[in-house]
Amino acid sequence: xxxxxxxxxxxxxxxxxxxxxxxxxxxxxxxxxxxxxxxxxxxxxxxxxxxxxxxxxxxxxxxxxxxxxxxxxxxxxxxxxxxxxxxxxxxxxxxxxxxxxxxxxxxxxxxxxxxxxxxxxxxxxxxxxxxxxxxxxxxxxxxxxxxxxxxxxxxxxxxxxxxxxxxxxxxxxxxxxxxxxxxxxxxxxxxxxxxxxxxxxxxxxxxxxxxxxxxxxxxxxxxxxxxxxxxxxxxxxxxxxxxxxxxxxxxxxxxxxxxxxxxxxxxxxxxxxxxxxxxxxxxxxxxxxxxxxxxxxxxxxxxxxxxxxxxxxxxxxxxxxxxxxxxxxxxxxxxxxxxxxxxxxxxxxxxxxxxxxxxxxxxxxxxxxxxxxxxxxxxxxxxxxxxxxxxxxxxxxxxxxxxxxxxxxxxxxxxxxxxxxxxxxxxxxxxxxxxxxxxxxxxxxxxxxxxxxxxxxxxxxxxxxxxxxxxxxxxxxxxxxxxxxxxxxxxxxxxxxxxxxxxxxxxxxxxxxxxxxxxxxxxxxxxxxxxxxxx
Numbered sequence: 358x359x360x361x362x363x364x365x366x367x368x369x370x371x372x373x374x375x376x377x378x379x380x381x382x383x384x385x386x387x388x389x390x391x392x393x394x395x396x397x398x399x400x401x402x403x404x405x406x407x408x409x410x411x412x413x414x415x416x417x418x419x420x421x422x423x424x425x426x427x428x429x430x431x432x433x434x435x436x437x438x439x440x441x442x443x444x445x446x447x448x449x450x451x452x453x454x455x456x457x458x459x460x461x462x463x464x465x466x467x468x469x470x471x472x473x474x475x476x477x478x479x480x481x482x483x484x485x486x487x488x489x490x491x492x493x494x495x496x497x498x499x500x501x502x503x504x505x506x507x508x509x510x511x512x513x514x515x516x517x518x519x520x521x522x523x524x525x526x527x528x529x530x531x532x533x534x535x536x537x538x539x540x541x542x543x544x545x546x547x548x549x550x551x552x553x554x555x556x557x558x559x560x561x562x563x564x565x566x567x568x569x570x571x572x573x574x575x576x577x578x579x580x581x582x583x584x585x586x587x588x589x590x591x592x593x594x595x596x597x598x599x600x601x602x603x604x605x606x607x608x609x610x611x612x613x614x615x616x617x618x619x620x621x622x623x624x625x626x627x628x629x630x631x632x633x634x635x636x637x638x639x640x641x642x643x644x645x646x647x648x649x650x651x652x653x654x655x656x657x658x659x660x661x662x663x664x665x666x667x668x669x670x671x672x673x674x675x676x677x678x679x680x681x682x683x684x685x686x687x688x689x690x691x692x693x694x695x696x697x698x699x700x701x702x703x704x705x706x707x708x709x710x711x712x713x714x715x716x717x718x719x720x721x722x723x724x725x726x727x728x729x730x731x732x733x734x735x736x737x738x739x740x741x742x743x744x745x746x747x748x749x750x751x752x753x754x755x756x757x758x759x760x761x762x763x764x765x766x767x768x769x770x771x772x773x774x775x776x777x778x779x780x781x782x783x784x785x786x787x788x789x790x791x792x793x794x795x796x797x798x799x800x801x802x803x804x805x806x807x808x809x810x811x812x813x814x815x816x817x818x819x820x821x822x823x824x825x826x827x828x829x830x831x832x833x834x835x836x837x838x839x840x841x842x843x844x845x846x847x848x849x850x851x852x853x854x855x856x857x858x859x860x861x862x863x864x865x866x867x868x869x870x871x872x873x874x875x876x877x878x879x880x881x882x883x884x885x886x887x888x889x890x891x892x
Contacts, residue, residue: 401586404544405599409588412530412546412555412595415451419516419525420498422449426521433457433520434466442468446523453513454524462487490517492551492594500548502555503527514555527556543600550594646691649679650703656680657711658876659728661885662847662869665861670889672727674763674869676876677708692733701733706745712760715879717753719886726886729761729790737764738774743781757786763813765792772806779807790847794835812839814865816850822859833863840864 425445431437434457442455446468456467464485466472473485490499501515504524513524530546545557589596649655659673679686695701712728720726736742750760762782764775779789788810818832832848839846848860851870860868874885 398586401599405586405588405597408531408544408546408599409590409595409597411532412597413590413593415525415529416593416595418449418451419514419523422446422452422455422523423516423518423521426455426523427519434472439466439468439471442466449523451525451529452523453511453526455522456524457521458487458517459520487515487517491553492548502548502553530556531558545598547596547598548594549589549596555595645681646679646694646698646700649681650700650707653707654680655704655707655711656685657708657715657879659716659879659882660869660876661874661882661889662729662867663873663889665848665857665865665868668873668889670873670886671725671867672729672761673877673882674729675708675712675731677704677731696733696735699735702735702741705730705733705736705742709746709749709760713749713753713755716883717755719879719883720755720759721753723886724756724759727759727761727788729763731763731765731792737778738771740778740781743778743785746787747785758788761788761790761810763790763792776807779809783808783810790845793849809844811845811847814846814848814860816870819848819850819856819860819870820852822856823853832860832865836860836863836865 422445426442429438429441431441438457446452446455454467454469457465459465464473464487488501488504491502492500497518499517501517503512504515505512512527514527514530515522515524517523531544543558546555547553548555586599587596656678658676658678660676661670662672662674663670677688677692679691692701695704708730712730716728720728732742746760750757764779782789790811790813791807791809792813793815794812812835814832814835818835822832836846845867846865848856848865848868849870851857851860851868851872853872857868857872877885
C-alpha cells in the first residue's frame with residue numbers, strides 16, 4: 358500500500374470514526390428533544406383538562422344563577438326583585454352582577470346599582486342599550502363576551518334570558534388557581550359554535566388561538582408534540598386552547614433531559630471505539646489477509662516441471678498468489694502471516710479448488726500430467742486436507758496420482774504425526790515430495806523417518822552449480838543420495854543451461870525454473886504442455 362493510499366485510508370478512518378461518534382450523540386439529542394416535547398405536551402394536556410373542567414363547572418354555576426333569577430316572582434326592578442338579585446349574587450361567588458333589561462335591550466336595573474334612570478350612566482337619552490349578543494343558543498340563551506359598560510367598568514361575561522342577566526369576570530375561566538402546574542404561554546376558552554374567545558390569559562394571542570381552534574375543527578393534527586393542546590367539551594359549546602411557552606434555544610437546552618444526551622454520547626464513544634478497532638484491524642495485514650480469504654482473492658500460477666532428458670513437460674507446481682487490488686503479492690510476503698494467523702489451511706483449500714477448476718478437464722484428458730500442491734504444517738499433522746482432497750478429485754474424475762503433495766521441513770515439527778499423514782497420502786495414491794531439501798538442519802534425519810517419493814533440491818544449491826563455492830557440490834550429493842534411496846529428484850530454480858546439463862549428468866530426472874518457463878496461467882500452461890508433448 359503506497360503513501361497516498363494510506364493517507365486516503367487514514368482520512369476515511371477519521372471520517373468514519375467521527376460519524377460513528379457523532380451519530381449516536383445526535384440521535385440521543387433528538388430523543389432528548391422529543392422526550393422533552395412529550396413531557397411538555399403531557400403537562401399541557403393535564404393543564405388543558407383541568408381548565409376545561411373548571412370552565413364547564415363555571416358555566417354550570419352561571420347557568421344555575423341565571424335559572425334562579427328566572428324563578429323570582431317579583432316585578433322586574435322592584436325592591437323585592439332587587440333584593441332577590443342581591444341574594445342570588447351573594448350566593449354565587451362567580452356572579453359579579455345581576456339585573457334586567459327590557460325587550461328592546463335597554464338596561465333597566467342592577468343588583469349593584471339598583472334601578473337605572475334614563476341616561477344615568479352615559480348621558481344618552483334612553484340609557485344603556487345592550488349590543489346584539491355574541492351568541493344565541495337554540496333555547497334562547499344569550500351571551501355577550503367582553504361587555505365593558507356594566508357596573509365597575511370592567512369587561513364582563515354576560516349571560517341573559519327573557520329580560521334578565523348575570524355578569525361574571527371572564528378571567529375566572531382562565532384562572533389557573535387549583536390547576537396542575539404547567540409552563541403555559543397562554544390559555545383561552547372559546548365558544549366553538551361562533552369561534553369567539555370567551556376569556557384568555559394575558560399572554561395568549563386571542564386571534565391566533567381562534568385560528569388554531571379553526572384548524573382543529575377542520576383537520577385535527579396527529580402530531581404528538583404540537584405546541585398547542587385543545588380540549589373540547591362534550592356537553593357544552595366550549596373549548597380550551599393551551600399553548601406551550603416560547604423558550605429561547607439556550608433555555609430549552611438547559612432543560613433537556615440530559616440522560617438521553619449523555620447516553621447518546623456514551624454510545625457514540627463506544628461505537629467510535631468499535632469502528633476504529635474494526636477499521637484498523639481490517640487495514641492491518643492480518644485483516645487484509647482475512648478479507649482476501651473471505652473474498653477468494655487468491656490465484657494460482659503454474660510452474661512447469663520438465664523431464665531434463667527430453668525437456669518434455671510432465672506437470673506443474675501450483676504456486677499461490679494473492680491478487681490484491683491491481684498487484685500480485687508473492688507467497689513470501691503473506692504465507693508466514695497466514696501460517697501464524699491460522700489462515701493457511703483455508704488458502705490451501707482455495708488453491709486445490711482453483712487447480713481442479715482450471716485444470717480439471719486437462720488432467721482428465723491427459724492422465725500422464727500432474728500438479729503438485731504445497732502443504733503447510735497443520736495439514737501435515739492431521740488428515741484434514743486428505744479428507745478434503747479425496748472427495749474433490751473424485752467429483753472431478755482426476756486420478757489420485759495426478760495431485761501430488763509437497764511438504765517442507767516446517768511441517769515436520771511433530772514428526773510422528775507427519776509420518777502418519779505422509780503415509781496416508783501415499784497410501785491414497787498421492788506422491789509426496791520433500792520440498793527445499795537440504796535447507797533444514799534435520800533434512801537427513803527426515804529421510805530415515807519418512808517414506809517419500811522424491812526430493813526437491815532447493816534453488817540456493819542449484820545457483821552454485823558451476824561456481825567455485827563451498828556449496829557447489831551439494832546438489833550432486835543430494836542426487837546421489839536420492840539414487841541410493843531410489844526416489845526421484847526435482848531441481849528447483851534452474852535458470853542456466855549449464856545448470857540443467859550438470860544436474861542431468863549427475864542423475865537428476867526433473868527440473869523447473871525460468872530456463873524452461875516462468876510461472877504460467879492455466880491456459881498458458883496447457884499451451885506450454887502441448888508444445889513440449891512431442892519433444
